[in-house]
Amino acid sequence: MAGGVQDSAAGAGSRCDVLHTDCPARDMVDHVTSRWGVWVLISLRSNDLRFFELREGIRGISEKMLAQALRLLVRDELVWRRVEPTTPPQVTYGLTGFGREVSEPLTELFDLITRRLPPAP
Amino acid sequence: MAGGVQDSAAGAGSRCDVLHTDCPARDMVDHVTSRWGVWVLISLRSNDLRFFELREGIRGISEKMLAQALRLLVRDELVWRRVEPTTPPQVTYGLTGFGREVSEPLTELFDLITRRLPPAP
DNA sequence: CAGGATCCTATCCGATACTG
DNA sequence: CAGTATCGGATAGGATCCTG
Numbered sequence: 001m002a003g004g005v006q007d008s009a010a011g012a013g014s015r016c017d018v019l020h021t022d023c024p025a026r027d028m029v030d031h032v033t034s035r036w037g038v039w040v041l042i043s044l045r046s047n048d049l050r051f052f053e054l055r056e057g058i059r060g061i062s063e064k065m066l067a068q069a070l071r072l073l074v075r076d077e078l079v080w081r082r083v084e085p086t087t088p089p090q091v092t093y094g095l096t097g098f099g100r101e102v103s104e105p106l107t108e109l110f111d112l113i114t115r116r117l118p119p120a121p
Numbered sequence: 122m123a124g125g126v127q128d129s130a131a132g133a134g135s136r137c138d139v140l141h142t143d144c145p146a147r148d149m150v151d152h153v154t155s156r157w158g159v160w161v162l163i164s165l166r167s168n169d170l171r172f173f174e175l176r177e178g179i180r181g182i183s184e185k186m187l188a189q190a191l192r193l194l195v196r197d198e199l200v201w202r203r204v205e206p207t208t209p210p211q212v213t214y215g216l217t218g219f220g221r222e223v224s225e226p227l228t229e230l231f232d233l234i235t236r237r238l239p240p241a242p
Numbered sequence: 243c244a245g246g247a248t249c250c251t252a253t254c255c256g257a258t259a260c261t262g
Numbered sequence: 263c264a265g266t267a268t269c270g271g272a273t274a275g276g277a278t279c280c281t282g
Contacts, residue, residue, distance in 0.1 A: 033154035088243040105226035209263040
């Protein structure tokens with residue numbers, strides 16, 4: 001069962017307890033749930049996108065933050081990056097297999113919240 | 122671009138597009154995925170907990186940040202707060218129905234990542 | 243077009259001190 | 263115990279300019 005983070009740690013003491021220590025998992029969770037990382041992952045769920053498409057799609061993000069978020073996600077192997085050496089150069093981003101797995105609960109979360117909230121004018 | 126996100130909202134064009142505007146849903150997602158909110162929600166999945174239990178359980182959190190995160194989550198009605206007027210006073214926190222719904226994909230996310238990561242030396 | 247480098251501001255956050 | 267208030271350093275993040 002998925003329930004009980006402590007439980008799983010209590011049972012298998014060897015498993016890294018994310019809530020109590022600085023383990024790599026905690027960092028990755030922090031990246032995935034970071035202010036902009038969330039929206040990048042959700043945006044890439046439907047299509048691979050180019051840099052400017054992401055920037056346009058996520059209103060409010062700056063180029064700096066987008067670049068930074070993407071760098072982190074690529075490092076964590078949640079997102080891949082393909083460079084087309086044309087002029088002007090094209091760079092496309094997309095989800096890796098793991099990125100797609102991770103983006104699924106994220107989308108669930110997102111849907112849950114938007115479904116509950118009032119239509120909002 | 123247009124994403125899968127919009128697709129689910131498609132049909133009801135009036136639905137707020139979280140990726141493009143500043144709508145309340147975006148704020149709530151930000152709260153849920155905030156640095157400490159994540160861990161509070163995950164911690165409360167197994168049991169209701171008191172303030173100091175949360176502080177002990179989430180290593181690295183300061184009282185200030187815990188209080189702030191809790192205030193936000195209570196405001197968003199993801200977490201309830203019960204005050205026992207004893208001496209010393211006891212305050213207990215727990216998940217609301219909606220909080221439990223929301224914490225589920227969060228736990229999934231968490232499990233996905235910890236499962237993938239190396240056992241951590 | 244896709245970013246890196248720089249500068250500067252807003253905010254996050256911890257430490258400390260204080261209250262009910 | 264369960265917080266609030268305040269201060270100061272660290273960090274996030276926007277704006278602008280510049281490059282391949």
